Amino acid sequence: MNDGTSLLELRGLACGYGDQRIVEALNLRLERGDIGCLLGPSGCGKTTTLRAIAGFEPVHEGEIILAGQRISSAGHTLAPEKRRIGMVFQDYALFPHLTVAENVAFGIRKHPEAARIVEEMLELVNLSALRQRYPHELSGGQQQRVALARALAPEPELLLLDEPFSNLDVELRRRLSREVREILKLRGTSAILVTHDQEEAFAVSDQVGVFKDGHLQQWDTPFNLYHKPQTPFVASFIGQGYFIRGQSLSAQGVQTELGNIRGLSTCIGSCDGPSGSAVDVLLRPDDIVPAPDSALRARVVGKTFQGASTLYRLELPTGTQLEGLFPSHADHALGQEVGIAIAADHLVVFPAQGSIAAHENIEGVRRYSDN
Numbered sequence: 001m002n003d004g005t006s007l008l009e010l011r012g013l014a015c016g017y018g019d020q021r022i023v024e025a026l027n028l029r030l031e032r033g034d035i036g037c038l039l040g041p042s043g044c045g046k047t048t049t050l051r052a053i054a055g056f057e058p059v060h061e062g063e064i065i066l067a068g069q070r071i072s073s074a075g076h077t078l079a080p081e082k083r084r085i086g087m088v089f090q091d092y093a094l095f096p097h098l099t100v101a102e103n104v105a106f107g108i109r110k111h112p113e114a115a116r117i118v119e120e121m122l123e124l125v126n127l128s129a130l131r132q133r134y135p136h137e138l139s140g141g142q143q144q145r146v147a148l149a150r151a152l153a154p155e156p157e158l159l160l161l162d163e164p165f166s167n168l169d170v171e172l173r174r175r176l177s178r179e180v181r182e183i184l185k186l187r188g189t190s191a192i193l194v195t196h197d198q199e200e201a202f203a204v205s206d207q208v209g210v211f212k213d214g215h216l217q218q219w220d221t222p223f224n225l226y227h228k229p230q231t232p233f234v235a236s237f238i239g240q241g242y243f244i245r246g247q248s249l250s251a252q253g254v255q256t257e258l259g260n261i262r263g264l265s266t267c268i269g270s271c272d273g274p275s276g277s278a279v280d281v282l283l284r285p286d287d288i289v290p291a292p293d294s295a296l297r298a299r300v301v302g303k304t305f306q307g308a309s310t311l312y313r314l315e316l317p318t319g320t321q322l323e324g325l326f327p328s329h330a331d332h333a334l335g336q337e338v339g340i341a342i343a344a345d346h347l348v349v350f351p352a353q354g355s356i357a358a359h360e361n362i363e364g365v366r367r368y369s370d371n
C-alpha cells in the first residue's frame with residue numbers, strides 16, 4: 001500500500017560491511033509518527049540496518065527514502081549530518097565535560113532559540129532540576145533521558161534508538177521504555193528502535209520487524225506477529241508455545257493426538273494444503289485451558305507461578321510436551337494428571353518442518369515438540 005504518507009521507506013535494500021552483505025532484499029515502510037522496531041537474535045543485522053539508515057554505512061543495492069528524498073542508494077550516501085536523523089545509543093554517548101543543559105544544547109548551538117528549546121527538552125524528560133550536573137553525577141536512566149533530549153532538540157524527522165535501555169536494570173528499562181514512547185508520541189516523532197527484548201519491542205512500537213539471518217521475516221503490528229505469524233520462525237521467536245504435528249483436514253481442521261483441532265474463527269498459514277498433508281500447529285499457552293472432565297489428559301512436568309496465572313509444562317501420554325496458562329487459584333502439583341481442552345481462537349498452521357527447526361540453535365526459540 002502506498003498512500004504517500006510514509007516517512008521512511010526501505011526498498012530492496014542490501015547492506016553490510018565492505019563487500020560482505022549482511023542484510024538482503026529488505027523492504028519496509030514506516031508511517032509518519034509511528035515507532036518501528038527491529039527485533040531478532042544477535043547478529044541478524046538489526047544494527048547494520050540502523051547504521052545504513054543513519055548514513056554510517058553505504059548500501060549495496062536498493063534505496064532508502066526519507067520524507068520523499070532518496071538518502072541512500074548504490075553509489076550515493078547523503079552524509080549523516082544532512083539527514084535530519086537523531087540517534088540514541090546504548091552507551092548514552094554524552095559529552096563528559098559538558099553539563100546536562102550543555103549536552104542538550106549541543107546540536108542546536110546556532111539556533112536563535114536554543115535556550116528556550118533546551119528548557120523545553122529538559123522539562124519534557126523531567127530533568128530541569130539537574131541541568132547543571134555533569135553526566136558522571138547522573139544515574140543510567142537519567143543519562144539516557146539526557147541523550148534522548150539531546151537527540152530530540154534539533155527536531156529530527158526520524159529518531160534511531162540502538163538498544164537504548166540495555167544497560168539499565170529490568171524495572172528501569174520497563175519504565176523508561178514506556179516514558180520514551182509517551183514522549184515520542186507527544187511530539188509526533190517517528191522512530192526506529194533496535195532491540196532483542198521482545199517485551200520492550202511490544203511496549204514501545206507500533207510496528208515490529210522480525211529479522212533472521214539478514215532477512216526480514218515479517219513487518220507487522222505486535223498483535224499480528226503474535227496471533228498471525230507468517231513464518232515458523234516468527235511463530236517460535238515471538239511469545240511462547242509449542243508446535244504439534246498433525247494432518248490437515250478439509251474445512252480448516254487438523255487431526256492431531258489431541259483430536260481434531262479447529263480454530264474458532266480463522267486459520268492462519270498453510271490450512272488449505274491437500275487433505276492429509278503433514279502440518280505443524282502452533283499452540284500458545286493460552287490456547288490450552290483446564291477442563292477437569294475432559295478425556296484429554298496431560299501430566300504436569302513443570303510449573304512457573306506468575307501471580308494471577310501459573311504456566312504449566314504438560315506432557316501428553318505420547319511424550320509430546322505443551323504449555324498451558326491456567327488461573328493460579330487451582331494449584332496442580334508436579335506429576336499430577338489434569339484434564340485439558342483446546343480453546344484456540346484461530347489456528348496457526350505451517351507445512352511440517354520439525355526437522356529444520358530442530359537444527360536451529362537460537363536462544364529464546366522454542367523447539368518443535370516432537371524432536
Ligand SMILES: Nc1ncnc2c1ncn2[C@@H]1O[C@H](COP(=O)(O)OP(=O)(O)OP(=O)(O)O)[C@@H](O)[C@H]1O
Pocket residue numbers: 017022040041042043044045046047048049196
Ligand atoms: N564493522 C563491521 N565489520 C564487519 N562485520 C560486521 C561489523 N559490524 C557487525 N558485523 C557483522 O555483521 C553481522 C550483523 O551484525 P549486527 O550488529 O547488525 O547484528 P545485530 O542484529 O544488531 O546483533 P546484536 O543484537 O548482537 O547487536 C554480524 O555477523 C557481525 O559480526
